[in-house]
Amino acid sequence: MLDGLLLGLGTVLTLQNLALVFAGCAAGTLIGMLPGLGPISAIALMIPVTYGADPASGMILLAGVYYGAIFGGSTSSILINAPGVAGTVATTFDGYPMARQGFAGKALATAAWSSFAGGTLAAVFLVVSVPVLADLALVFRSADYFALMLLGLSLVSAFSPPGQYLKALLMTCLGLALSTVGTDLSAGVQRFTFGRMDLIDGISFLLLAMATFALAEAVLMVLNRQAPPDRLRLRRRDMRLNRDDVRSIVPVISRSSVLGFLIGVLPGAGATIASFLAYGTERKLAGSKEQPGFGEGSIKGLAAPETANNAACTGSFVPLLTLGIPGSGTTAILLGALIAYGIQPGPRLFIDEPEVFWSVIVSMYIGNVILLALNLPLIPWIARLLDIPRPFLVPAIMFFSLMGVYLVSFNTFDLQMMVIIAAIATILRLLAFPMAPLLLGFILGGMLEDNLRRALLISENGPSFLWERPTTLVLLSMTAAVILAPAIRAVVTGGLAGRFRNL
Amino acid sequence: MNNSRIPGLIFLTLFLAYGYFATAIPLDYFSLRESFNARTLPLIISLCGAVISLLLILAPPTPDEDADGPGNSAGTDHSPLHILPAVLLLLSMSFYGLILDRLGFVVSTLLFLCAGAVILGERRPLQILLASVPLVTGFWILMSLLGISLPSGDWFAFTETAY
Numbered sequence: 125m126l127d128g129l130l131l132g133l134g135t136v137l138t139l140q141n142l143a144l145v146f147a148g149c150a151a152g153t154l155i156g157m158l159p160g161l162g163p164i165s166a167i168a169l170m171i172p173v174t175y176g177a178d179p180a181s182g183m184i185l186l187a188g189v190y191y192g193a194i195f196g197g198s199t200s201s202i203l204i205n206a207p208g209v210a211g212t213v214a215t216t217f218d219g220y221p222m223a224r225q226g227f228a229g230k231a232l233a234t235a236a237w238s239s240f241a242g243g244t245l246a247a248v249f250l251v252v253s254v255p256v257l258a259d260l261a262l263v264f265r266s267a268d269y270f271a272l273m274l275l276g277l278s279l280v281s282a283f284s285p286p287g288q289y290l291k292a293l294l295m296t297c298l299g300l301a302l303s304t305v306g307t308d309l310s311a312g313v314q315r316f317t318f319g320r321m322d323l324i325d326g327i328s329f330l331l332l333a334m335a336t337f338a339l340a341e342a343v344l345m346v347l348n349r350q351a352p353p354d355r356l357r358l359r360r361r362d363m364r365l366n367r368d369d370v371r372s373i374v375p376v377i378s379r380s381s382v383l384g385f386l387i388g389v390l391p392g393a394g395a396t397i398a399s400f401l402a403y404g405t406e407r408k409l410a411g412s413k414e415q416p417g418f419g420e421g422s423i424k425g426l427a428a429p430e431t432a433n434n435a436a437c438t439g440s441f442v443p444l445l446t447l448g449i450p451g452s453g454t455t456a457i458l459l460g461a462l463i464a465y466g467i468q469p470g471p472r473l474f475i476d477e478p479e480v481f482w483s484v485i486v487s488m489y490i491g492n493v494i495l496l497a498l499n500l501p502l503i504p505w506i507a508r509l510l511d512i513p514r515p516f517l518v519p520a521i522m523f524f525s526l527m528g529v530y531l532v533s534f535n536t537f538d539l540q541m542m543v544i545i546a547a548i549a550t551i552l553r554l555l556a557f558p559m560a561p562l563l564l565g566f567i568l569g570g571m572l573e574d575n576l577r578r579a580l581l582i583s584e585n586g587p588s589f590l591w592e593r594p595t596t597l598v599l600l601s602m603t604a605a606v607i608l609a610p611a612i613r614a615v616v617t618g619g620l621a622g623r624f625r626n627l
Numbered sequence: 628m629n630n631s632r633i634p635g636l637i638f639l640t641l642f643l644a645y646g647y648f649a650t651a652i653p654l655d656y657f658s659l660r661e662s663f664n665a666r667t668l669p670l671i672i673s674l675c676g677a678v679i680s681l682l683l684i685l686a687p688p689t690p691d692e693d694a695d696g697p698g699n700s701a702g703t704d705h706s707p708l709h710i711l712p713a714v715l716l717l718l719s720m721s722f723y724g725l726i727l728d729r730l731g732f733v734v735s736t737l738l739f740l741c742a743g744a745v746i747l748g749e750r751r752p753l754q755i756l757l758a759s760v761p762l763v764t765g766f767w768i769l770m771s772l773l774g775i776s777l778p779s780g781d782w783f784a785f786t787e788t789a790y
Contacts, residue, residue, distance in 0.1 A: 290683045291631070294638055297676035301645055301669070308652075308665040315652050315665060316645075339720075346713045346747065516758040519743025522720060523736065527766070530727070531775060539724030547717050554708075555634055573668045585662035 129251065132482030136490055141184050144177075145487055148185040149495045152192020157200050162211070163193035163437075163454045164563075165338040165525075171330055171461050172528050179465035180480045184487040186461055190454060191243060191491045194395070194437055195499060198235045198430055203228060211395035211433045214403045218418065218425035225421050229363035232503050234423055235430045237365065238377055240496045242431035245381040246388070246438035247488040253389075254446055254474075254485070264447075264471060266578035267589040271599035273572040276449040277565060278606045292561045293607075295552075299565025300572070302327055310577060322537040329460040331529045331538055332545065332566055336559045337453075338525040339546035342518050344553060349514075363503065373427040376406055384432030388439020395433035395440075402432030438488055444469060445481060448571070453560030456567050463567075635683035642680060646673030715746045731780025736763045 135141065148170070155166040170189045174182035197212040202219035215235065222231035264272070277296050305316045306326025317323040365373075380402040387398040406428040407418045418425045443449040448470030450456035462469045467477055474481050512520075529538050549559060583589040591597050649669035658664040723739040730738070740759035749755055770777055 290679055290686060294676065294679045294683060297642070297672055297679060298638075300672045301642075301676065304669050304672070311654070311658050311665045313653050313658075313665050315669065316648060343713050343716065346716060347708045347710065349709050513749070515744040515747035515749035516740075518716070518747060519740045520762060522716065522743065523740060523762070526720060526723065531770075534778075536724045536727055539727070540721060543717055543721045543724065546720075550713070552634070555631075557634070569668075576668070577663050580663045 128478060128482045129486065131478055132484075132486030135180050135479045135483035136184060136486045141181055141483070141487075142490070144181055144185040145188045145491050146494050146498070148188020149192040149491055149498055152189035152194075153196040153199070153495075153499060154192075155189075156193030156196025162197055162337070162341075163190050164333065164457055164560075165341060166190075166193035166196075167454060167457045167461070168330060168333040168338060169524055169528050171457075171464070172531050174461070175464070175532070179462070179467050179477070180483045182461065182465055183458070183480055183484045186458060187484055187487045188491045188494070190437060190458070191239075191434070191488075191495050194434060195236065195239050195495055198239065198433075199232060199503070202231045202235060202426075211399055211436075212429075213396070214399040214429035215426065215433075217403065217429075218420070218422045221419070221421035222423070222426060227421070229503075230365065230369070230423075231426060233363040233365055233500065234369070234373065234426050236496055236499050236503075238373065238380075238427040238430035239434040240492050241377045242381045242384055242434035243438055243492040243495075244489065245378075246385040246435035247485065247492070249382075249385045250438055250441060250488070251485060254442060254481075264595065265593065266575045266582060267593055267596040268599060269470075270572060270575040270579050270589075271596045271603065272447060272449060273568050273575065275599050275603045275606070276443070277561075277568055277572075278603045288556060288558055291555075291557045295557055295559065296561040296565040299562040299567075300569040302332065302562075303566045303569025304573075310574075322535060322541075327541070327566075328529070328532065328538070329457075329464075329563075329567060330532060331542055333457055333460070333563060334525045334529050335542040335545035336549040336562060338528075339522060339542060340549035340553055340559070342521045342525070343546060343550045345514070345518055347550070347554070363500065369423055372424055376424050376427045377431045379405065379409075380428045380431035381435040384435030385439040387432070388436030389442045395436040398432040398436035398439075399429035402428040441484065441488075445473060445484065446471060448473070450564060450567065453563055456560070456564045460567050631683050631686060635680050639677055639680035639684065642673050642676030645676070646670060649673055712746050712748075716743060719743060719746065728778050729781055731782075732777035733763055733767060734780065736766075 136145070151170060152163070152166050155169060156162060166189050167186050170186060174185055177185070194211065198215045198219070201212045201215040202223050219231045219235065222228070222234075277300075303326075305323055307313070307317075307324055308315055314324060383402050383405065384395075384398040387401060388395070403418075403425060406424050407415060410418065410422075410424065414422065414424070437454070440450070440455045444455045444459060448459065448468070450459045459469055462480075467473065467480060526539055526542065529542055530536070553559065579589040580586075583592065589596065590600060646669070649666050652666045652669070654664055654666065719739060719742045722742075723735055726735045726738070729735075737759055740762065741755050744755045744758065767777060
């Protein structure tokens with residue numbers, strides 16, 4: 125482990141890679157602050173920039189963007205009550221009231237310190253847990269992988285709120301269906317291309333991510349037009365925390381970082397659930413005197429979700445780096461980026477590409493430090509980005525999204541496809557269809573098919589691979605339990621009339 | 628009819644059509660005899676998708692169908708939607724895709740950004756140009772520095788088409 129850490133330090137602590145972490149954090153913060161653009165859009169926008177760089181440098185930049193975007197999202201949540209992503213919704217509960225009471229500087233500083241502490245503590249947990257999990261994962265075979273992919277897909281759907289379960293499953297199927305467009309590499313036949321040359325290579329994941337997240341978000345911003353926020357003038361001295369503040373948030377940070385990390389490790393859970401759970405836990409743990417303050421500008425109520433969402437972001441790297449299973453929509457995009465660099469994530473990553481593996485982990489430490497150093501002094505200036513009038517901001521977001529895809533393929537057919545997908549995604553999002561399962565299904569579809577084909581070949585075309593290995597059986601049982609649990613719960617609690625109500 | 632039934636019906640049709648086209652994937656003699664071939668996964672997806680769509684159609688309306696989920700930040704409130712500017716923006720993006728190669732990066736991007744600003748309510752020409760020109764110029768310079776060539780336009784294509 126120490127050798128690995130030293131290798132990671134050696135890779136990250138070069139002038140070029142330090143500059144990339146810095147650039148990633150800065151770009152992520154700026155993009156994440158734009159209402160509607162979260163870490164998924166930020167990473168998708170930055171991936172084309174990393175093409176041509178070596179995989180370690182590319183991942184270092186993207187990890188910086190990830191943290192920066194999460195922090196940037198918190199900034200817009202606190203300043204204008206506009207959470208860029210679901211993961212920072214809980215931040216608005218107490219962050220925005222604090223800002224309205226004139227403590228915007230203190231709220232932003234609390235968010236910065238909590239994010240830093242959550243991210244750093246979780247990076248320590250990551251270093252300890254990843255090699256153990258990677259060793260375990262080495263015993264995995266194709267059948268186990270197939271079962272694991274199914275579990276990953278089912279967990280994303282199962283963690284959806286009530287009323288979205290079936291929609292999430294449907295979006296997963298749609299993602300899987302889209303992944304089959306193009307040439308089937310094993311047989312060399314074209315599938316669902318309808319004779320179009322532009323579709324022979326399939327749909328690019330970047331195109332899908334940009335269209336469903338960045339472009340659809342921009343269109344939604346226009347559809348749900350709101351009044352522009354009041355202008356805020358922040359001073360550096362407003363951002364200091366006093367001794368009482370520090371004393372009250374330290375235990376919150378300790379608890380929320382553990383909780384956030386553990387939830388982040390579960391594929392499908394992600395920063396949203398972590399931040400809500402941490403907020404709820406702290407509210408329950410608070411005494412009767414403090415409890416009414418939650419939702420009215422409580423510093424604890426702000427520190428808890430901020431710590432937990434950053435810790436969960438780090439935790440979601442565990443299944444990505446060890447098993448090649450993305451734990452969230454954002455890590456699904458990072459998985460796509462790794463594949464684009466020619467790297468196969470999974471247990472072999474630890475052995476085959478140690479510099480990528482360890483440099484990502486070390487860049488998390490460095491990224492957190494840089495994020496703090498960058499954001500604390502720059503917050504008053506960064507906040508001015510929110511002053512850009514909407515008529516200029518929205519077309520600029522659209523332009524960057526379109527160019528991000530065009531610069532990879534130089535094919536205007538991709539732009540037309542993006543517009544169509546963005547229009548459909550906007551309608552689906554208005555109907556509360558979640559987009560993260562679509563992206564996950566799309567990315568895991570190819571791997572699922574490969575592993576199923578391989579497992580069938582090994583078991584001589586019989587279904588025996590499903591129960592021959594205990595690991596496969598356990599994973600498939602877990603998948604069945606996850607898929608059926610909401611249905612069983614609905615039947616037990618809802619009675620006949622409301623049997624499907626909670627699905 | 629709840630707001631899940633119509634999308635459910637559309638998805639059902641989509642997955643049935645997907646399954647139909649999956650059966651039309653060309654296979655050679657040997658692939659046809661394999662238990663897993665290029666048609667297998669699409670057919671499984673089609674079946675699963677159709678079953679889930681049916682469940683969605685049969686499910687009664689839920690009180691929190693517009694709740695936000697992980698990775699979904701639509702932020703659907705019940706305020707009126709501004710459909711016209713959104714549709715015009717989508718059309719302007721499509722038009723941008725059509726003219727990018729013909730008119731070149733600089734002209735087509737300037738047109739797109741200016742059109743976008745006008746659609747979103749900006750009416751001051753000077754402000755529009757002051758926001759658009761630096762963005763286009765900066766992006767073009769950055770790409771030139773990175774060695775990426777952006778389309779310079781095929782202005783004579785119009786003349787050729789005319790003949």
